[in-house]
Amino acid sequence: MKNLGRMESGVALISVLLLVVIITVVCVSMIRNQNFAIHQVRNSYGHTQVALYALGGEELARQILWQDHTDSPGIDHLKEPWAKKNIYFEFEDGEVIINIIDLQSKFNVNSLVLEGDRGSEMRRRFTKLLLDTGVDSIFLHRLLDWIDEDGAARALGAEDYDYLGLDLPYRTSGQPYTDLTELNLILDMDMSSFEQLQESLSVLPGFDIPLNINTAELGILNTLPSDLTSEVDNGIGYSREAQGPYNSIAEFLQSSPMVRLAINEVGLSVQSNFFEVQIRAQYGDSFGYLTSVIQRENDGSMRVISRNRSRKVLPMKESDDLKS
Secondary structure (H helix, E strand, C coil): CHHHHHHHHHHHHHHHHHHHHHHHHHHHHHHHHHHHHHHHHHHHHHHHHHHHHHHHHHHHHHHHHHHHHHHCCCCCCCCCHHHCCCEEEEECCEEEEEEEEEHHHCEEHHHHHCCHHHHHHHHHHHHHHHHHHCCCCHHHHHHHHHHCCCCCCCCCCCCHHHHCCCCCCCCCCCCCCCCHHHHHHCCCCCHHHHHHHHCCEECCCCCCCCEECCCCCHHHHCCCECCCCCCCCCHHHHHHHHHCCCCCHHHHHCCCCCCCCCECCCCEECCCCEEEEEEEEEECCEEEEEEEEEEECCCCCEEEEEEECCCCCCCCCHHHCCCC
């Protein structure tokens, strides 16, 4: 009887220990799941918050551009507050860094399809840009064939039948460019050629949008002289620095660096309406990026044309600044 009692006590003890182990495992599992859920909620909250901070950065950029319109309507240049690199704002547990880039400081590829004298001048300037950057001149025809509506290829161009014969076939767009990365689809456009061109090009939602000579870098200004072998003197940078921005195209054409050159004033301006806002937001350990294209009308009103959250944005360095 004593042995039977001891056996029953042993079984009871083992049962209790087994129950304790089971309860411990269940509790550990519950705690782990709870911690995982808390971590998920924290991450989700962080991502949501950083996305809101990025949108807040966009709104701050709009306010900066509005203030610029109020302070100096009709003229835009690189000495204004909007053009400052890495505009920094701090929020609770986070920050945003904003860079505003004038898209009218670059060559608008959609202007290539303009007709008449204006179109001829845009295509001449683009030819000069290709020459200066060392990119093959065939891309003038191929960029045009990509967006025109007809199916006839230009002399050095490429139409649907050229693309449909590729290993991964596709068709030409037949409509204006909406993003600069579309150039990577152009027949024979390699990464080297694209990288040579991308900093000098923009894609604007219109054909006849002028170049701002107050913000354009020297490489773009070099496309203006009618003679393809002529170049704008480096003094244009010193002139803009010392004398300030040009208030009119006439003043620009009569300036000492430009007066000796034959320049067609078609498609030139001293103000801008299209800006790219690059935003890097941080909240805690979360980072978010937003690239927005903003159109500012002549009355100061603004609308967001596009938002891209997939493009990583890094703070600009001194060397990234537009050459003035």
